[in-house]
Amino acid sequence: MTQAPFATHDVLNQSPPFEDVNLFTLDRPLVDAVRAAAGDGAQDELATFGGHWGSAAMAERGRIANENGPKLRLFDAKGFRRDVVEFHPAYHELMAHSAHGGLHNSTWTPDGRLAGGSAEVIRAAKFFIAAQVETGHLCPITMTRAAVGALAIDPALLAAVMPVLGTRSYDPAFAPWPQKRGMTMGMGMTEKQGGTDVRANMTRAEPDGDAYRITGHKWFMSAPMCDAFLVLAQAKGGLTCFFMPRFTPDGRVNEIHFQRLKDKLGNRSNASSEVEFTGAYALRLGEEGRGVPTIIQMVSLTRQDCAIASSGLMRSGLAHALHHARHRSVFQKHLADQPLMRSVLADMALHVEASTALTIRLCHSFDRAPADAGEAARMRLLTPVVKYWTCKSAPGFLYEAMECLGGNGYVEDGILARHYREAPVNAIWEGSGNVMCLDVLRALGREQDAAQAVLAGLAGETAGLSGAAEAVAFIAKALRGGDSERLARAAVERLALLAAAAALNGIHPAHAELFARTRLTDARGDFYGSADLSVEDSRGLLARALPES
Template sequence: MKNTEQTSTTHQFSTHEVNNQPTALANYNAWETDDALKEAVIREGASWASDHLSEFGARTGGDMVDKGFAANENPPKFCPFDRYGHRIDDVEFHPAYHELMTAGVYYGMSNFAWRNESRQSAHVARAAIMYLGSQAEAGFGCPMSMTYAAIPALRHNTRLAEKWIPKLLSTEYDPRSLPMEQKSGCTIGMGMTEKQGGSDLRRNSTKAVKQSDASYQIIGHKWFYSAPMSDAHLVLAQSENGLSCFLVPRFRPDGTLNAVRIQRLKDKLGDWSNASSEVEFAGAFGELVGVEGRGVATIIEMVALTRLDCMIGSAAQMRQAVVQAIHHTSGREAFGDLLINQPLMRNVLADLVLESDAALALTMRVARAISLLETDSHEAALARIATAIGKYWICKRTPVLVNEAQECLGGIGYVEENIMPRLYRQAPLNSIWEGSGNIQCLDVLRALNKEPATREALFTELQSAAGKDSYFDKELGQLASYFEEVETLEFRSRYVIERLALMLQACILLNTENKDIAAAFCRSRLGGAHGLAFGTLSPDAPIDQLIERAAGATKSMA
């Protein structure tokens, strides 16, 4: 009798059997399972990097995902003093963050393009690396991006370039807080924004006072000082001749800690694994980069590349969200069938894939233009304007897409054990970082007004797809009229830039072999056969083809 009672109690309180729950997406190759990425890399001229991308793709769809979770669950800590009271202004990271940084530096998120500068479309290959890495975790992309983008600015000072660039191109990540001469590899951060100015850099009040040895003493503050653990930062400050760019290292030439005082780390909505800070310069040592008084012009080369990385990071978040949605719906049944087989869900999923593919296509096209900046005037002009257009639109679309993908998972998509909440918190950041949406729109208008070559390059590019789709041709015929009413152009600029972005995306897709997908994009995004929400494609859209091309990660686990 006693044994019977124990058995009954055990059954009463035992955990119920779990069924109809998908397994977690894990251990897939993020390169090999991504047809859109492979096609884009080939199309834009970087197929030579395929083996390298495959090797990294195995990591970004494998162990790096777990490290991303750990790095977010254990955010960085500010350590202003050591145990003896010495000011150290250090930031302590979880080991998982350092492992992500190690992989990012080794595979080239920060350096691949510059180490392969002589090869075709090196920035396309590096963009693909960044795209893969950002799917596992976005937080370590900040120091990767700024280190990558700092190279052109540093080249304005030959002495600094010879000293610093070899350390920035190293494939070894060295997290130690030491003078750069003692390190095997270095990273670079950036400090532009101040409390009173934000994007209006001309209002910066930080001073740079020239010293007898030609160095500068930096006095002031930065409201956002990204990745304060970096070995140096490019900083804007007001010198005698105006706003100038300076390299401010973590350590002075004599080996002592530079007078850059971290005030606090930002408590952010997302991007938890990365450190963002406020700092004060208490007479910090700095060295001029570029021409004094031309700081914005010097650092704008860096900003052009970090804006590309905003596009890459947002497109990567789109891709990860889509992959998660397809994987979940492939393993979850409701109302008698798998979710992925149900017509309305298929409309949503296909629409998400279409948006993701278009974002990637524009991103990789811009990366090719950047690869050709120095040798092709058309590509240089196109890069100038398409970067701002793409940064505006892709970053603006990411939060909406991630939320829709999150809904495909239902309640579990809102639970922190899943990657979706992290993607949702991260999604708005790139639309703010490196200039908000309004700044991008104004930048496009400025380029069109002051640099006529950009308008010519834009319309020449669009003409390459003329005659391939009636909706595209109709919009192409109307584009010029958008710019005629100059008095209201700034007021209307968001609408205008949105149409330009959609046309660039359509143009790229129309010039691929995926004719049905291109036609569906033009019908839905240009022709009005689409609502304001995802999942509103018309019945003639290539639903099966779209879902099939994005389902590789799930199939690889079968």
């Protein structure tokens, strides 16, 4: 008699899949942060979004898109140059669902003005949720949204683009953007010799009638199948920003030649390329020599999304770890009831709750900045601070979440290994940690009074919290001193912790005090689980993080 394969064992003591859940309503810290940031009117919309993105079908799309990455096709069967990137249908489905949710355009009106209200907060909550399912496809989504900020400098071009970019349709066809139902936009800034120092770029731009011809290369061209790109090149008047479509106005494929796709640690579903321009058609965006100020309107928004995505990844890591620990038994007790594991999970939950509050509070500043000078200053100062802290926190946090699942967390069958590989890119893209610290110093130098007012506001919002007064004094001294660059990382990290405590204090004062006591003082060790949290505190944190079914 032939024995059936795997007949000698049953599958026991394994946690069920964390799917077919509502990624919004189950996340009490997110629900409360959105409410505190004037997003209460969108609760039903976000609950619908959270239920859809928490489905098993969406999780499966994320898995398949990462296991079947993009492929570069330089030529067709007859030898004609094509320069196209092919994606698995699961990737296109993810893009379509994000576009339908407005992740690429909901902060703008159909004519490209700021949508106002709580548009940034509502969109951030959706982006936070989508990042928990599949982060790679969000690269072209965030660049498309952010590009509108730079396009606003050219009202005529913006007016032409918005009827296509402003739809909630995703159109993957390789065709001129004016002919499509919807469009996406990418970005090309980095060159081999310069990296962060874009003023060292060597790509050249020569006038050609009302347009320009671009010749040169980019070491990183994000999302190469986008319909158009914002590109930096050296014109006669200096470094300039250009709008470069995939097709020229007469319908020919533009002279944008991909050399290869990057073989990245993570971000596998998304394509990043090296590219060569051989007289590529482009339109000037802004004045010659004003390339950096023009494109920085885009970069501030993409940095915001790096922080949102990192916070979302950490939230997902916590949810999967806590879900597993509540179902997995070891030594006759569930893991979540073991004192050591409970301490680790509660400490992680406290970090995620503070990160969520901080990120959504920053987006609230983006909403209010046009009408409130104080919020505008807060947005400018804290955007690099929040990106620095959340993005640099995520890899270590996700390692801890993987460890909570043991060997199951380390294998590629689960989502945490993918999250772990995904996390580092947000700290690198759109400015590394050192660049963020330098941007904080620049903000302090250019707008010293406004920045000091922000710091004073944070001091008021954290008054009475453990270690807050000492943190304010350290930040002020470190950032104003003659040795500020050497101390910038320490000061920026402290500023992020202070801002997180302030944001959390407006939502859950008791947890704000826990966060301040364990982060702003010396009451915590180097790793999660070393904070002195009582059994009652731990239970409260975990109940808010993920209600038990």
